[in-house]
Amino acid sequence: MKTMTCKQLGGACEMTFTANTFEEIAEMSKKHGMAMFQQQDPAHLKAMKKMQVLLQNPTEMQAWFEEKRKAFEALPHNP
Numbered sequence: 001m002k003t004m005t006c007k008q009l010g011g012a013c014e015m016t017f018t019a020n021t022f023e024e025i026a027e028m029s030k031k032h033g034m035a036m037f038q039q040q041d042p043a044h045l046k047a048m049k050k051m052q053v054l055l056q057n058p059t060e061m062q063a064w065f066e067e068k069r070k071a072f073e074a075l076p077h078n079p
Contacts, residue, residue: 001018001019001020001077001078002019002020002025002072002075002076002077002078003016003017003018003075003078004016004025004029004071004072005017006029006032008068008071009025009026009029009068010029010047010050010051010064010068011029011033011036011044012041012043012044012046012047013043013044015032017029017032018078022068022069022072022073025072026068033048
C-alpha cells in the first residue's frame, strides 16, 4: 500500500488516499474531486480549472498522468 495526498495528485488539500495501485488511488482522488465539486469548494474548483486546461491537450494530459504515476511508483510502501 502507498499513500498520496490530494495535493500530490493535482488537487488542493492534504486529504490522503491509500491504495495498492496508481489506478486505485487515481479513482479515489477522482471521487474526492467530484465531492469537492458538489460542495463548490473554492480551492478545489481552482485546481479543477487547471486540469481542464490539461484535458484540452491529450499529449500534456498523458505526460501529467505519467508524472503522477511515476511519483506513486517511487513512494515507499506503507509500514
